[in-house]
Each structure stands twice: as C-alpha cells, then as structure tokens.
Amino acid sequence: MGAKLRVVRRRIRSVQSTMKITRAMELIAASRILRAQARVVAARPYAELLTRAMEDVARQTGRLVHPLLEERPEPRAAGVLVMTSDRGLAGAYNANVLKRAEDLMDRLRGRGLELVLYVSGRKGVSYFRFRGLPVERSWTGHSEVPPYHVAEEIGAEVVRAFSERRIDELHAVYTDFRSAFTIRPTDKRFLPIAPEEVVAGEPGRPHPEYLFEPAPAAILDDLLPQYVTTKIYAGLLESAASEHAARQRAMKSATENAEDLIKVLTRVANQARQAEITTEIMEVVGGAEAIRQAAGE
Numbered sequence: 001m002g003a004k005l006r007v008v009r010r011r012i013r014s015v016q017s018t019m020k021i022t023r024a025m026e027l028i029a030a031s032r033i034l035r036a037q038a039r040v041v042a043a044r045p046y047a048e049l050l051t052r053a054m055e056d057v058a059r060q061t062g063r064l065v066h067p068l069l070e071e072r073p074e075p076r077a078a079g080v081l082v083m084t085s086d087r088g089l090a091g092a093y094n095a096n097v098l099k100r101a102e103d104l105m106d107r108l109r110g111r112g113l114e115l116v117l118y119v120s121g122r123k124g125v126s127y128f129r130f131r132g133l134p135v136e137r138s139w140t141g142h143s144e145v146p147p148y149h150v151a152e153e154i155g156a157e158v159v160r161a162f163s164e165r166r167i168d169e170l171h172a173v174y175t176d177f178r179s180a181f182t183i184r185p186t187d188k189r190f191l192p193i194a195p196e197e198v199v200a201g202e203p204g205r206p207h208p209e210y211l212f213e214p215a216p217a218a219i220l221d222d223l224l225p226q227y228v229t230t231k232i233y234a235g236l237l238e239s240a241a242s243e244h245a246a247r248q249r250a251m252k253s254a255t256e257n258a259e260d261l262i263k264v265l266t267r268v269a270n271q272a273r274q275a276e277i278t279t280e281i282m283e284v285v286g287g288a289e290a291i292r293q294a295a296g297e
Contacts, residue, residue: 005272012265019258025089026251029244032144033180036241039145040177043237047230054223067163068224069193075168077114079136079158080105081190081232082128083174083239084121086143090243091250093175093183094123097239100185101173108171116167118158120150120236136161143243146236155229162191174235175242183242190231193224 082101084094101124105115119125119138128135137157142150161167170191176184 005269005276008265008269008272012262012269015258015261015265019255019262022251022254022258026248026255029248029251032244033241033248036237036244037177040234040237040241043234047234050223050227050230054220054227066220066224068159068191068228071192072168075113077116077167078108079116079118079161079167079170080108081118081154081158081170081172082120082124083172083235084119084124084143085243086122086140088123089250090246091253093243093246097173097175097185098124098127100187104171104173104187113169116161118154120154144240146233146240148233151229151233151236154232155225158191159225159228172232172235174239177238177241177245180245180248183245190228193227
C-alpha cells in the first residue's frame with residue numbers, strides 16, 4: 001500500500017471517529033432542549049402569580065412606591081449582567097450574545113455611564129478577562145441546567161448594588177429562546193422596575209379584596225426583589241435552552257461536514273488505489289516485456 005493511500009485512509013478513520021462524536025453530541029443536545037424548554041414553561045406560572053400579587057397590592061394602595069421602582073434623574077453607573085455558557089461547541093451562540101453585550105455597553109457609555117459587569121458563564125468571564133475589563137462578580141458551572149439558588153445569588157447581589165446606589169440601572173443580556181430553530185440575543189432593563197410591568201392587570205380577571213398584614217410597603221420589600229430574581233432566573237433558563245439548541249445545530253452542521261469530507265477523502269483514496277493498481281500493472285507488463293526481449297536475444 002502506497003504512502004498516500006495510507007495517509008488518506010488514516011484521515012478517513014479520524015473523520016469517522018469525529019463524526020460519531022458529533023452525532024452523539026447532536027442527539028444529546030436535542031434531548032436536553034426538550035427538558036430545558038419544559039423548565040422554561042414550568043417557571044412561568046410562578047412569575048405570573050408573583051405579578052398578580054403585586055397588581056393586587058398596587059390596586060389596594062392606589063400606586064406603587066418603592067426604591068426598586070425609582071427612576072433616578074441623573075444616573076451615574078449601570079450594571080450589565082451578561083449570560084453566556086460554560087462550554088463551547090455551540091456555534092456562534094456565545095459570540096452573538098457577547099456582541100450584543102458590547103453594543104449595549106457602547107450605548108451606555110454614550111450616555112456617560114460607568115459600567116459594572118456581572119457575568120454568568122465561563123465563556124463570558126474568559127472574554128472580558130481577555131479584553132481587560134474588570135468583572136464585579138461572576139457565576140460559573142451552571143449554564144446548562146441553571147438552579148434557582150444561582151438566580152437568587154445574582155438577584156441579591158444586583159438588588160444590593162442598586163439599593164446602595166453603586167449602580168443606578170441594571171441591564172441583562174441573554175439569548176431569547178423562541179424555538180429550537182429560533183434563538184436571538186437580546187438585552188432588557190431589569191432595574192429600576194418599570195411600574196407598568198407589575199400593574200398592567202389582566203382584563204376580565206376578578207379582583208378579590210385583601211386585608212394586608214403586614215403593610216403593603218413591607219410586602220413590596222419582599223415581592224419586588226423576588227420579581228427581579230424571577231426575571232433573572234427566566235433569563236438563565238432561556239439562555240440554557242438556547243445553548244442546547246445552538247449546540248444541536250452546530251453538531252448537526254459538523255456531522256454533515258464530516259460526511260462530505262469522508263466522501264471527498266474516499267474519492268481521493270479510490271484514485272490513489274487506482275493509481276497504485278495501474279502502476280503495478282505497468283510494472284508487471286514492463287517486466288514481462290523485458291523478459292520477452294531478453295529471451296528473444
């Protein structure tokens with residue numbers, strides 16, 4: 001067997017091994033999308049009931065007044081919470097969300113605001129470390145299946161920073177999961193909470209009468225931080241589902257590329273084998289002709 005044919009066959013075996021891995025990762029990601037999507041759906045009733053509770057408080061008191069709803073007239077600093085993944089092999093998933101974060105940061109700098117970075121996911125931490133940008137706090141090791149206690153930690157940190165006026169706004173950058181085929185990076189302002197978010201009301205819903213104990217202001221002290229945590233948790237869940245969808249697409253593309261490469265390498269191997277056979281035939285024919293000529297002499 002010729003050297004070229006041996007090299008090509010080794011490459012074919014290597015690509016076949018890689019293709020088995022990418023196909024397995026594609027199937028794993030596909031199964032995880034369904035579970036991640038189920039977690040997104042399961043978290044919605046809690047958020048809806050929490051919003052209804054704040055609506056009822058607002059309806060009884062006539063208005064919502066709370067520091068987390070305060071629009072500060074001259075904001076000085078803005079927090080940016082960036083949600084990325086812990087692992088790669090997800091195509092342009094992290095690149096897209098980081099690009100969205102950079103666009104948001106440029107807009108905030110354009111308003112003259114100082115930036116305070118909060119990062120979820122190792123890819124985001126590595127990116128900002130490489131850029132030389134300081135990260136106030138980071139959370140890693142949970143991007144694929146985010147637990148609620150991580151959202152609570154993030155929520156407590158950003159609410160404390162807002163209450164202590166270390167930041168005057170909080171913006172979150174994450175990937176919005178619409179379906180396994182439609183994901184897009186987005187950014188939203190989480191703090192201060194817009195009053196219309198929690199007092200919109202639901203047309204046609206009956207409004208029960210409540211006697212509040214403790215006072216509505218004390219209830220809001222508990223409900224509004226929980227509302228921020230719920231929004232952060234929803235963003236983490238959306239990002240996790242988007243990560244699995246992006247990884248499935250990336251692995252599917254890698255598998256298809258591997259199949260195409262195997263076809264090309266197989267043709268090259270066949271051509272190399274054909275060239276070897278032709279060379280061997282010519283050597284046999286040439287040898288036979290030499291023997292015949294020697295016998296004729």
